[in-house]
Amino acid sequence: xxxxxxxxxxxxxxxxxxxxDPLTRLKSMQLLPEFQWDLCASSADVxxxxxxxxxxxxVGEPLSQCDLVVVPGGLSTRDLQHDKTFIDRLRTxxxxxxxxxxxxxxxxxxxxxxxxxxxxxxxxxxFEELRPYCTKVLDERVVDEGEVVTxxxxxxxxxxxLYLIERLAGSEARARVARxxxxxxxxx
Numbered sequence: 001x002x003x004x005x006x007x008x009x010x011x012x013x014x015x016x017x018x019x020x021d022p023l024t025r026l027k028s029m030q031l032l033p034e035f036q037w038d039l040c041a042s043s044a045d046v047x048x049x050x051x052x053x054x055x056x057x058x059v060g061e062p063l064s065q066c067d068l069v070v071v072p073g074g075l076s077t078r079d080l081q082h083d084k085t086f087i088d089r090l091r092t093x094x095x096x097x098x099x100x101x102x103x104x105x106x107x108x109x110x111x112x113x114x115x116x117x118x119x120x121x122x123x124x125x126x127f128e129e130l131r132p133y134c135t136k137v138l139d140e141r142v143v144d145e146g147e148v149v150t151x152x153x154x155x156x157x158x159x160x161x162l163y164l165i166e167r168l169a170g171s172e173a174r175a176r177v178a179r180x181x182x183x184x185x186x187x188x
Contacts, residue, residue, distance in 0.1 A: 001168070003037040003068040006090065006108075007056060010076025013048040015102040018157020019070050022165055022177050029180065031165070031173045038066075042089060049074050062092035068164075069093040073103030073123065073154070081111035081129075099148050100164065102157045106130055106150040118145040123153040158183060 005020055026032040040063060041056035048054070063069050071090070080086045090112040093099055101109045106122040109115055110133025120134040121143045130137050141156045142149065142163050149167075151160040162183065166174035177183075 001032060001035050001067045002065065003035070003070060004040045004058075004063050004066040004093070004096075005037060006063070006069060006071045007039050007041045007046045007054050008074075008076060008080060008086070009043070009046055010049050011046075011072045011074040012103060012154055013050070013052060013054075014154050015072030015074065015105060015157050016048075016054075016070075018154070019072070019100070019102055019161040019164070022158065022161030022181065023070075025177050025180065026165060026169060026173070029177065031169050031176065042086060049076070060089070063089070064092050064095050066093065066096050068098045068100065068168075069096050071099070071101045071105035071108050072157075073101065073105040073107075075104075077104040077107045078129070081107040087111045097147055098164075098167075100150075100160065101148075102151045102160055103154050104129075107133070109148060109150070110134060114148050115150075118148055119143055120145070120148070120150040121152045122150065159185075 026035040038057040040058045044059050046054045103123045104126045106120050115134040118134050119136045121138050122130045127137045141152050141159050162174050
């Protein structure tokens with residue numbers, strides 16, 4: 001299984017890292033040893049909204065060869081949802097079986113057309129912005145619509161990562177990773 005973590009200028013680092021950390025434990029804890037990932041961006045220089053820099057593995061490459069695409073949020077998604085170059089690249093993930101967003105990353109998925117006829121969530125401050133892209137905006141931590149999974153605000157990134165572990169490797173794997181991370185919360 002191969003994952004693409006889409007990173008971009010102005011993202012919220014916790015949206016990215018909160019999913020990245022638990023998911024990459026699939027490999028480091030030998031739960032899915034074949035799990036691989038790339039940090040994917042449109043440019044070689046990516047900084048989050050506070051300044052730290054991230055180095056992408058792949059720049060400008062299509063996302064179609066992945067099994068999982070993860071899109072974080074951040075204030076810059078307000079512009080990126082209308083950025084033709086960014087959205088066209090995100091659309092290369094059309095054949096990908098599982099597309100995931102955290103926080104306002106759902107605006108990017110919406111801009112790419114992936115939320116059509118689906119329910120979704122995002123940060124509560126962006127509920128109104130999300131409405132035109134989906135059938136219903138839900139005030140829930142995680143909304144799973146099959147091939148698209150959206151998460152609410154920034155702190156839901158950890159919830160999303162653990163939720164995806166359960167979806168990919170089962171509830172026992174999720175419990176092991178949660179214990180290893182000292183994550184005390186349980187959700188249904």
